Amino acid sequence: MRLIIAEKPSLARAIAEALPERARREDGALHAGDTVVTWCLGHLLEQAPPEAYNAADKHWQLDRLPIAPAAFKHVPRPKARGQLAIIRRLIKRASSVVHAGDPDREGQLLVQNVIEHLGYRGPVQRLLINDLNRPAVKRALGALADNATFAPLYRAARARAQADWLYGINLTRAWTLLGRQAGHSGVLSVGRVQTPVLGLIVRRDNAIRDFTPYPFYPLWVDVRVAGGELRAWWVPRAPHPLDDKGRLLERAPADALAQTLPGSHGRVARLSQQEKRQAPPLPYSLSALQVDAARRFGLSAKIILDTCQALYERHRLITYPRSDCRYLPDEHFGEAQRTLAGACRSDATLGGWLDGADFSRRSKAWNDSKVGAHHALAPSGKTPDFARLSATESRIYRLIARNMLAQFYPPLVTFEVKTELTFANEAFRASGQQVLDPGWKPLFTTREEAPPLPPLTEGEACEALAAGVETRETRPPEPFTDASLIKAMMNIGRYVDDPAVKRTLRDTDGLGTEATRAGILETLVARGYLVRRQKALRATKLGSALIGALPEAVATPERTAQWEQRLSAIAESQDDEGAFQQALLTDLRGLLTQSDAGKLRHSLQTAQGEAVPAATAKPKRPRKKSAPKTRRPAAPPKGSRS
Template sequence: MRLYIAEKPSLGKAIAENLPGVKSRDDGFIRVGTDVVTWAHGHILELAPPEAYNPAWKSWNTAVNVLPYPIECFKLLPKPDSKAQLRVIQSLLSQATEVVNAGDPDREGQMLIDEILESSAWKGPTLRLLINATDPVTVKKALSSMRPNSEFFNLYQAAKCRSEADWIIGMNLTVAATKLLANDELVSVGRVQTPTLALVVRRDEAIEKFGARPFFSLEVTLETPQGPIVLTYNPSDESKRIWSEVDAKRIVEEVKQRQSVTVTVTTGIKKESPPRLFMLRTFQGECNSRYGWSASKALELAQSLYDSKHQLASYPRTDCEYMPAGQANDALTIAQHIVKQTSFTAFAPLLSLAVPRASIYDSSKVTEHHALTPTVKSADFKTLTADEQKAWLLLAERFLMSLLPSHQIEETVVSFSHGEIEFSAKGEVSLNMAQSWRALAPHTYKPLPQVADGATLQMAGLRVVKGKTTPPKRYTEKTLLDDMSSVAKYVEDPKLKAILKETSGIGTAATQAKIIETLKERGYVAVKNRELISTPFGRAVVHGLPERLTDPCLTALWEDALGLIAAGGMKPGDYMLRVRGMCKQLVDDVRDSVGKKAIVGDKELVKNKRAKLLEQRRSQQSSSRASATAGLPL
């Protein structure tokens, strides 16, 4: 018997529907011919709490004296509400001759099924089924191209290291901070959560400490036969700005003496490629910008579109913007389904111009899973909620854009120089808006009056315009997600800068939305007009904890190391040795801070925060993916 183990019931159902043979439903599985499809409910196993190793550690008054917990080998325990389904899986394993790991196609999905097999002592042959969408075409393709599960052993090891590292840092530092620095007020600490909070706190403090500095730009108006044209000197490079009003007025007087100037005119064609296909982070960002949705809500909607009920979107937890070359043949079929929807029918004539780009359909750029896109299944809006419709339309719009020609713009620049000061004006004219991707996202372009290169024009006016520097903007969920995914720009240490990649980040596509939601639920940040603002308690946490624990760059290095484990470039044991060593240093730092630092919060806020945390943990018990970290600070 071949036994398929899916990550959740909806995926199991999609697999069963596309297997040949007579189907019969039983309690916790579906029999299809001689094969069986069963499922987990997300993580049905979890790392044991400290008291499972020593009952005395249930009391934090006792546990704080032994930190970091002296645990070498971690235990996995079945979650209380998953014990029955685990028994079903283990019973089926005892009858199986071959197993198919059908976890979601990412690090967590790999671990979710592999840890069941490992804890059940399964030693038989195992295949890996990678399903990026649950529509019949995609599922059947995946079923015909399964690979040995052993090829993903390193990915499983990386996931285990991530899980155990989160436990070590979260469990130890939460107890240490709560008992030693916060007078028993719960301070939830996490490997990813804490540096993410620090990003928000430091941005807010930079805004509050910002001192606006005046600067001066210049405007000159020139007369042309077609009307006036305004040229400016307003460089973004601060080293070239005019900071003195005296200097600005002096330059104005000098230029006025010229009365007329000879201009240089350059014209060129600029190509504007369509936006890249969505990965989860960019989809969440666009949803936040357009609709004000949280990252968590955007993920929930993308997941709903992906699940077997709808089968309208590919796997959502992706950090890739590219597609396998083999799926280029489906692109026009998907586009034809899209233009049948009322919102896109006007763009049906553009399909004659639609071509899958080789730069997008490039298998060498696809990582664990491809971009987030619509599937080949036609959408029936009668079955979708209003928000699901909006989410699908967003995916469809971006997908259709990716197939259409680049937008061409004729750009004209008129300029003249006065010493090192260059005055310029730029005008743009669209050459093919209606026949390009811009037809779906129109933009107004402003042309300049026609001026011949080398023309001499009379000055009609010249003035100084006073401006002032502006502080950085507060984070929105969109911009925080962007910075969580690229923290290298905040690195000042040259050694770290040499190691970190531009794309080094904290958290993953699968966890970042939950991290932001956790910060809100625990009272560390508040949301006002779509902006994230750190609370006094959130700031107290950041300032009270060891600086290394709040450093996003250090966490990004750890995330890069997990990538090395997945690629076979680092031994899991070496990684965990470093994590344990760092944890001991951090606990020692907290102990050294006693009497020097304190984390003080509003007691009523803390009370409400604890209630929300308990409610959150209860909801995690019944969720699928969120249960990967139930009870654990991330």
């Protein structure tokens, strides 16, 4: 008997439907001739608790840390014992096993843990499925691989899981026990990914709290040229008082110049004109979809993920959603017209866009070299019944179909103009854009980014018609939302200074993965570290206190970069998981020596607004750019923007 073990029941059903013989359900499995398909329910196993290794660790004690098992154990999840018993019974009869976990690191770990936990030692093949529709599943069944090929990926996944256990168990116990000494009765959870995400939000909240606004004074001038009129903005220079962004900090110079401008003559000193061609946005990865849908519809990352799972598993309208890739296999190009015809025919908007698509066009989205375990989200080709979809499912589906359709539209072609005008030896700048060919843009928006400028010629004369000075005020950074936080997690390298760490974070998945980011946000909310205020994600007093008390290295993303670098090397057989774990234990011991109940007590009291002595700081003044002999004032608050 051949036993196929799928990660979820929906995948098991799709596999059974693609087998040559009709399947019947019996005893927790689907039987089709000599092949039996069964399933996990997500993770059937979990890491054993500390007391499974030593009974003394059932009670939390600082002097028992770090807890480091010599060999890790797994135990069944309480609600999974029945399904695990079914797989145990079937695997004893199996002459071969097919591993049908999701095609990623976590999927490799999930099913292989079950196979190894049950002691199976026979041949194992690997089935990789990205699309639950029957033709795609049949192709995958005809291209089984040797599971041994994925052993390095499994070792990397196992190393990650064990390291997260060591890190979370030891630091959570340490800071929870310190919290009790400091008067906090609850658990203070610390994690390798969740805590840097919380730190990101706390630092943003602090920047907003500490921000001191200050005014600046932009000057505009309306100008007549031979081809029409335009508005330009003054570019002040030293010795006028400027901040680091070149904004004028005193009004008097702008007022004085504005009075002299009307009726004066100048010229077009510089002119840059170029035609730009912009390719359509690529199909979505999960995170890119979460960012876009959260901005458009105000949905949480978790709702978007759950919606995608429903579109994939229940409705079978899209391909595997937990993908970090925005490219498609080359072979999908030839099937795209048929796929999109089926995907779009029942919707008037999508159908209209389908009619405008040119399927002879080939965008850069089709690229085998950029497709790994997953490819981008795409419609499966099944025709949707929108009456059976929720409003949110319909919206998300249309976004996925739209980005796929956009690959068959011409590029957006614009004519962009930037100019610098001079009046009385002062520079003024203006820019504009003219759409020559909207290409794919109408599928996304009909709004123009900048109005076009009139025709200009470098060196031509111009006349100032009117001028004015505005009073504006710098604004603090915006609080994080689901959309901006997911984007920050994707591009976490922007928030670190070390160039090597930046590069590693850029080359990996960033902070968290496509499959875990939404869950991390919900975990932080559930544990009382974050709250949602309308669309904004804000740290609670408890979340702020925890970040204030932890060593900086725990609350910043550099460790993730270091881990991912080594995990990638393990997955490529270039590093050893044992050495990785020993390095982690050395790191943990160093972090535990930095645990300080007094610091945590102070942090908790400060966050709760209790009477804690604090230095009184004077408001910061913005830095001014001035003549060399002028003394330079203090820098403006970080995060200021116009």
